[in-house]
Amino acid sequence: MDADVLIAGAGPVGAVLAALLAQQGVSAILADRETGIYRQPRAAHFDAEIMRIFQQIGIADAVAAEARTISAYEFVNGGGDVLMRFDVPPMTAQGWPASFMFHQPAMETALRAKLAGAPQVDLALGWALASFRQDDGGVTAMLRRGDEERRVRVRYLVGCDGGNSLVRKAIDAPLFDYGFDEPWLVIDTVMPDESRLKPCGVQVCDPRRPTTIMPMSPGRRRWEFMLLPGETAEDMLDDTRIAELLAPYAAPGEAELVRKAVYRFHGLVATRWREGRVLLAGDAAHQMPPFAGQGMCSGLRDAANLAWKLAFVLRGDAGDGLLDTYQSEREPHVRTIIEGAIAMGKIVCTLDAGQAAARDAHMIAARAMQRGAPAQVPGGGALPQGCLFESPRAGEIAPQPRIGTQRLDDVVGHGFTLATATAVTGLRAYVTTIDPGTFADAPAWAKWLGAAPAALIQPDRYVFGTGPAADLLAALSSALAG
Ligand SMILES: Cc1cc2nc3c(=O)[nH]c(=O)nc-3n(C[C@H](O)[C@H](O)[C@H](O)COP(=O)(O)OP(=O)(O)OC[C@H]3O[C@@H](n4cnc5c(N)ncnc54)[C@H](O)[C@@H]3O)c2cc1C
Structure with a gap:
């Protein structure tokens, strides 16, 4: 065996999985087809549970240094009336604030530095997983870097290779599609003076142009603009068009454009996360629209769930059947979150003016009846039975006193x-x-x-x-x- 585990993909999920396995004494080859980290952030938000994972890996301070907390997340209509407001607790029983807005490249840099110092991790950067086959004893995989080939033999392979996962396709795991599919322009800016903007995350549910405004790490701000029928990605990526879209929020020169991209926001779940010695985690297993800021978070929960189970099986402390509880615990949890994110997305993405007016009237009335009480922060709830012992609190995340x-x-x-x-x-x-x-x-x-x-x-x-x-x-x- 060249290592216990081959992890295909060193995005946040693969890298965290490698770090957690290393802590358990499990060796891993962490292969990524790219040589460096992706320099632009995709995720902007993570929650207390994820900070607890960063704490465990030893990168919490480095991540916190380029992050900030927010106190609320609002949904407003085109006229600025609040339709729904989530209050974000400044502290949770997890020992960390409920929400962080962070700089993904800073987090991934800290993670890579940790991995570079871990003797159990073989960082195979620039090496793409090309093919693999499994037998009773392990998995033989072919990695490719240009014309070079490297054959590796491991006990388990985990596909953390993102939305277009080769591993998922190779194990022939079909995707369940929630049927939500909306195109959005995502713009990241550096904005030294954000004082004119609300300090919280805002969804502008305006049927004329659904828009998201998100604080990122300090001095950075993200805007997302839904594409309207007939608009193309090419139209929207034009800098003059972007300046027009930003004009209501930032004066010329106030926000420096550092990134622009058009994404399709969708909800997908692989129906099988394991085929023998091959498993899927992160975006390879599920994808969701970003309205709840939970895509990466869910992938990191996969990594935390899978890491200890793989370690126990590899050490002989558990039978291989324990790995079946990975999907049975994680899939219902992530589906609850995806369904919550899609429900939020449906509120935001309403383009029909009549439907939007009815939605506004309904939500404003509901809020008045609840005397403005905050909405519940969406979460996946307790894990269902998997390897857990049926009893009060089983499947909940434990407090961290x-x-x-x-x-x-x-x-x-x-x-x-x-x-x-x-x-x-x-x-x-x-x-x-x-x-x-x-x-x-x-x-x-x-x-x-x-x-x-x-x-x-x-x-x-x-x-x-x-x-x-x-x-x-x-x-x-x-x-x-x-
Ligand atoms: C606009 C936007 C906003 C978002 N906001 C948030 C947010 O606020 N909070 C949140 O939690 N999530 C958010 N997400 C989701 C989050 O970005 C993803 O869920 C997360 O990046 C998934 O991580 P991953 O490691 O599974 O996959 P990826 O980050 O896609 O990493 C996959 C890695 O696999 C590598 N790879 C691919 N194929 C191969 C191969 N054959 N061999 C070797 N390597 C390979 C790639 O190079 C890449 O490094 C957002 C997403 C988008 C698009």
């Missing part, structure tokens, strides 16, 4: 965490215990846990289950046996 000045995850490491006040003996090496009495906010933890005497937290920080410690450990043994 502080212990003194440290965060829980930094104290407990990369295995399972059994939070219990009672001493437990005979634990497997991959289970660490911690006494919740040491948590800075022990009453908040006790309230979250309820009557259960213990909680078992997975390496991806999701709750395996709550209940008596002995029951949890027995359930874990049988879940890992696959």
Whole structure:
């Protein structure tokens, strides 16, 4: 074997997967057909759970240095009336703010630097996965760089190779299409003085020109303009046209155009994420319109879910059947988010003036009835049963209390965490215990846990289950046996 795992694609999802596998002691070849990172951001937003993954990898400070938090996300109509408003909490039980607007190239640079220092990761940059075949013992893959070929033999292959995934096509995994397909122009600018703009994310649901205005990292602002019927990508990418579109928001010279692209926003999910020793993650497995800012986030959740399962299987701590719980846990979660993003998209992308007026009247009335109460921030909810132990809190992301000045995850490491006040003996090496009495906010933890005497937290920080410690450990043994 040349490595345990071949990861095809070193975008955010492949790179995070490699970093998490390395922490588990799993070796990986991380191959990308490009030699450098993609210099322009696509994702602009990530959430607290994702910052927790960055924390685990050790890049949270570097990412935070080029990020900012926002306090709200608004949907307004063409006249500026608020139709819907999400309040974004400045702090969550995860130990991080709910939302970050960030600079993707800065995050990917920090990630690549981490990977360069990880002896378990072979960064094969410039090498494209060309073909592969699997047998009972592993996967043999051919990588290509120009005229050069490199044959590699690994135990598992993970396709993190984006929306046009070669791996997905090769395992013949059909895509479920939600039937949402809208063309949008995306413009990124550098804007040193943003004081004239709202500090929050705004969806302008104006049927004359649906528009998105998003803060990115400090001093950067994104606009997205929906293409109207008859408009072409070529028309919209013209700089004079872009200046006209930006004119209502920024005076000439106020916003320097650094990137322009036309995307089709759609919702797609591969119906099969695993074929034997070959798995899919990130955009290779699912894509969504960006209205919830969750495409990359969902891919990074895939990486966190898959990394520990692959590690446990490769080490012999779990049966290969554990890998089947990857799709059964992740797919319903990501589908909920995609459906939420499409629902938001349908509000924004209404082009019929009559329908837009009816929508506005309905949403403004609903908001008045709720006395302006904020809408719920969309999320995927708890994971459904996969390898989890059916009990209260199972499948939820666990809180991350502080212990003194440290965060829980930094104290407990990369295995399972059994939070219990009672001493437990005979634990497997991959289970660490911690006494919740040491948590800075022990009453908040006790309230979250309820009557259960213990909680078992997975390496991806999701709750395996709550209940008596002995029951949890027995359930874990049988879940890992696959
Ligand atoms: C306009 C826009 C805004 C967005 N905003 C957000 C947001 O705010 N928040 C959010 O969470 N998400 C957002 N997204 C979604 C996010 O950008 C994607 O979900 C994310 O980039 C997917 O990451 P990935 O690693 O799966 O795929 P990619 O980033 O596409 O990376 C795939 C990698 O695979 C490589 N590759 C491809 N084929 C091969 C091969 N054969 N061999 C080797 N390497 C290969 C490519 O070079 C690339 O590096 C947005 C997307 C768009 C378009």
